[in-house]
Amino acid sequence: MAQDLRDLLRNEQNDSHKKMNDGHESRFLKKLDDALPEESSIKKRYSVLQLAASIIVLLGLAYGAYMFFQPEENIGNKVVNNNPDSIQEDQLKSLGDISPDLKKVEDYYLANINLELSKIKQTKENKELFDGYVLRLAELNQEYKRLTVELTENGPNELTVSALIDNLKLRLNLLYRLKEQLNDLNASEDSKKIS
Known part of the structure; x- marks a missing residue:
């Protein structure tokens, strides 16, 4: 049962020169396309999520800038005053x-x-x-x-x-x-x- 590896390699090189059947590659690619989902739907989902995340980040930055530049005395539409009668x-x-x-x-x-x-x-x-x-x-x-x-x-x-x-x-x-x-x-x- 022992075989010489050199003989096996020589036989393998001779067999590798054989060609595939015509249309084998195109049939394989067609089956592959049918089995795998389309990439475009995944890309669409990611682009929608990226757009939503960008909008949320922009709204957060706008609110932060608004609060930063708002005067300290006017917080939440309530003017801060040290007069005890001014607060209900x-x-x-x-x-x-x-x-x-x-x-x-x-x-x-x-x-x-x-x-x-x-x-x-x-x-x-x-x-x-x-x-x-x-x-x-x-x-x-x-x-x-x-x-x-x-x-x-x-x-x-x-x-x-x-x-x-x-x-x-x-x-x-x-x-x-x-x-x-x-x-x-x-x-x-x-x-x-x-x-």
Whole structure:
């Protein structure tokens, strides 16, 4: 069974000079064209995708250029202003918009502030003391509104959140002091009536 490789190569060279049948190549190419899909549909799909990608890139660049050259004060058709009255109440962010835990803190302080205000009874004797505290509370309330405007415009940061919580604490402490002073005032008046 062993054959000499040299003999095989010589026989192969003699057989390679044989010609193919007439039309063999054309029949092969026809069968190949029938079996493979046309390249033109693939090219059409790629050209449509390239056109769509180009349009998206151009729109993105146009929007980026528009935002870059837009003045800083005019963002999203809203003129930024430091006046707390210029931003509508429904647009203002509160501590509750930042996180649920801060919402609980804010609700706790606001509920206690309203509760203490409802407990205080104003009389002729304590009117002057009461009005002084109410003025201070109004100042703190205005400062709280200014801080919420800052929170809305600049976004949440540690200083603004701390200042808002401190403002609530200060208002509640102020009401506790007012309540204590009113109790002391009432106690001194009661002692005057008894003696």
